[in-house]
Amino acid sequence: MNSDATPVRIGLIGAGRIGTSHADIIAKRVPQAQLVAVADPRPGVAAALAEPLGARGVTSPEEIFAAEDIDAVVIAASSTAHAELIVAAAEAGKHVFSEKPAGMSLDEIDLGREATAKAGVAFQVGFNRRFAPDFRAARDAIVAGKVGSVQLMRSLTRDPGTGPASPGDVPSWTIFTQTLIHDFDTLNWLNPGARAVDVLATADALVRPDFKDNGLLDTAIVVIRYDNGAIATAEASFAAIYGYDVRAEVFGSGGMVTAGDGSPTSMRLFDGAGRSAQFAQGDTELMIDAYTGEFAEFADAVQQGRPPSVTGDDARAAFAIAHACIESFTSGTRVAI
């Protein structure tokens, strides 16, 4: 971070659950960024979020794109709106940070990659696990050769609670395109230089079997093979009763590295009941430093005029695995990527 540089002026699009957390983090934890405006079509919602943080609320993303006092946008709107918003932001000359997925298909993701490249603006995607200190340290160890050649990998995401509030409203394939997409990117990133070649996906509705006929998939395991020989599993559940659980493990010829233990701090309580750790009840609690780190990276990249370290190419590579999972689940066979 260059402390003399002018903060990057941010317009946030989408003031829902994660947008609320992102606004707070950008305003309070990222000195190289300034939250200027928040847009959300729900009346009054953007202003209620923005004003206490010293920003303005608007109801239309177009007002963000047209604003001369905004350099960059952070897109935290619903996933189906991402691709269109990325393209519109780029065409307005704004740097773009988009939550995952960067589109709902490979074609949509390509539209965003092309528009941001053509406009010459930064384009970063919200794979926040790359900025979690323990995941970063794990990757540094892998890059330094400390686990030798990578052979087995695993990454998992278990959402906290007892399952989706409205299981009938979960869009098809969410477990692959919106949940496991984090694990696919994490595995790609923890296996530097390697490319995923094929997948075999198994999934079911074990949390809410009563919604299986509606197409709900709430539990999944995916086996991914890489061109350096590594074999990976990615695993997800929509209902971990004990809290938000995000972990990774890489095993190689020289050793093993692990990241993530579900605890927001390393505090352990020793009492008459034994040893216990506090467990995080959600992503915004467990991953607060990771979210802070990803916005610091975005602002640094904009200030320095360089591409961010997580790109549209990474968004495409992770989505390509999700896309192959849909085909594999449907056909019951291993599918090439």
Ligand SMILES: NC(=O)c1ccc[n+]([C@@H]2O[C@H](COP(=O)([O-])OP(=O)(O)OC[C@H]3O[C@@H](n4cnc5c(N)ncnc54)[C@H](O)[C@@H]3O)[C@@H](O)[C@H]2O)c1
């Ligand atoms: N990286 C992560 O850890 C992480 C975590 C949670 C959510 N997400 C992603 O963030 C996005 C939002 O998730 P959420 O849980 O906050 O959802 P949400 O439903 O709580 O909020 C979405 C918000 O977007 C607004 N919106 C919809 N269309 C819009 C548009 N065209 N322009 C502006 N605003 C629009 C809605 O009014 C709503 O306020 C999703 O894409 C999700 O995949 C990422």
